[in-house]
Amino acid sequence: MAAPHFLTLDRIRKDYGAFTAIREVSFSVAPGEFLGLLGPSGCGKTTTLQMIAGFEVPSRGRITMDGRDLTTVPAAKRGIGLVFQSYALFPHMTAAENVAFGLEMRWVSKAERIKRVAEALDMVHLAHLADRFPRQMSGGQQQRVALARALVIEPRLLLLDEPLSNLDAKLREEMQVELRELQRRIGVTTILVTHDQSEAMALCDRVAIMQGGRIVQIDAPWRAYDVPADDFVADFLGRSNRLPACAGGGQAEAGGHRFALPPDLADRQGDILLTIRPERLRIGNDGAAGLGGRVQSRLFLGGFWLYAVETALGSFAVMLQNTGTVPHDEGAPVTLNWDAHSLRRLERA
Template sequence: MTSAPEEHLRLEGIGVSFGAVNVIPSLDLSVRKGEMVAFLGPSGCGKTTTLRIIAGLNKPSRGQIKVGGRDITQLPIHDRDMGMVFQSYALFPHMNVARNVAFGLQMRNVPAREAETRATQALEMVQLGHLAHRKPKELSGGQQQRVALARALVIEPSILLLDEPLSNLDAKLRDEMRVQIRALQQQSGITAVFVTHDQVEALSMCDRVVVMRGGQVEQFGTPTEVYERPATAFVANFVGRTNRLKGTVTSEGTLTAAGQQLRSATTLAPGAVDILVRPHRIRLQETGEAANKVEGTVSSITFIGDLVQYAVRVGGGEIVVEEATRRDRSPLAVGDGVTLGWSAEDTLVYPAGEK
């Protein structure tokens, strides 16, 4: 029987107040040893503040931070045994790559020969050993990012903290760095906490995702749980794209919207509801026995390379459908009538007005 991974980082009742304003009312969270957890949310939700509290850059107004069961709430930054990768990389411009990576070891009084060896190993890990003698200005953005990562890992920290580390990179390089950072984290077995506003980064890189809003946790779960079973309408809208339909649930439990009776896998209470359906889960020209079918008219078509977006007028509203581009599909045109279909499981229902 496999034992559950042990808890490594715990936040207990962490709160942050600025005067009378509670930026973070009360946050409880447990991160397992060796896992990578993302804090995901819009600007101002409290994710970066939480990361800075873990790092010791900010002090909480209340609550405790524990690592391995040890209370570190009052410990200074240099005693917390954490590595941090910043959005700006924060490399020393006058030092070459090798000296940048070895700097943290020197500050910890690691002997020069050992520091040099460990720095070389860290650079090889991020595939930059051949650039050890270059200055940061001679590197690309992705290479600078890997140097910053090597510098954080070389000290063998208890926890690796990453603050929006990919936001300054172009789209293609971000994709490559996601894979590299995740591979390095898994290879080293280090516990990592990652702050991002990018849902793709959170879902593709992390074991679990904390979705935050207004200083509070809306949902904490695996990427699949957060995407497929969002706890609130906010999570559903923030993590992925959705169509929103206004509907009602009768006292008999019947769900209706856009003049149609619909089916959902959700247990429904009577009253006004918002119905959310992801665009790529809707099928065009449905001919099978879909749980939900509606008739509509194509109002616009947008080509996005690997996807085509169809806006379909249904009743008094509009539903967006995303479909992978296919050479064998007969092209639709604006004004064409279509039948849309989707499953009961893809019909997400929440109380009306929930943001």
């Protein structure tokens, strides 16, 4: 009988004495899905993962995998592959021996072991380093060994807890591409814990954004970015500008500038807090229609320019694509404008 969801957390709570680490978390993961658990440090990501892995016991609620209650299934019997931030390889074992270790624990025959270790190392492009010790490998290579060790047992579920956080920026980006490609290729259901919003958005089919032991939004990354559930999500998933305005008659006014509201906000009256992403703003010349301001600073980011424009409503971040020209100097008077459909309404915090 095929279960509609592969893994389900149903109203999970976790107390440590008087402290509640997880208030109430419910979500389901589809077979083959790559789900991200995203949130700031201390919001409960690792605790959630540890309960799925079987290293922590929920205080309340139920976890089921393939329709089966996991409560009484010990960690070692859950068929879960784990990779943590610290590589946690055995220093006295070669890459191949590290990968083989999980199989030895499972009484796999030697011939089978050799074959599967070779396959797993090949998957992470490390076949040529099978005989190296961890100290002879870079951080990225060690983390690939850790990944091979998790995959060699052919897990039904792969749990990754900040696996790339110890790597430098460039290597992290390379590994992100590789990890995504590998996950798609082998199709293993995966949960990735990270505090890095760009990493979660780049890798995952859906992201669950956590705050204070709860999930505040679970959605495709682009949807959560485009239509954030609240202030917290809007800020956590990237920069956003606040635009406090006064609405009426399908329009709004802010800082002396009148502008159209999107259809879903057309019937609003009175004070309204709007937000807009930096890449949805345009900078016009002084005197053009728009919200007046002055260029405060300008950072060159290669593919983009990041402007800070000071206005009567505060500073606005504006991301402009680098088209080969440098249109606005620091200190220049400018105007900001935007399309109505780029505006979102936020609940006042």
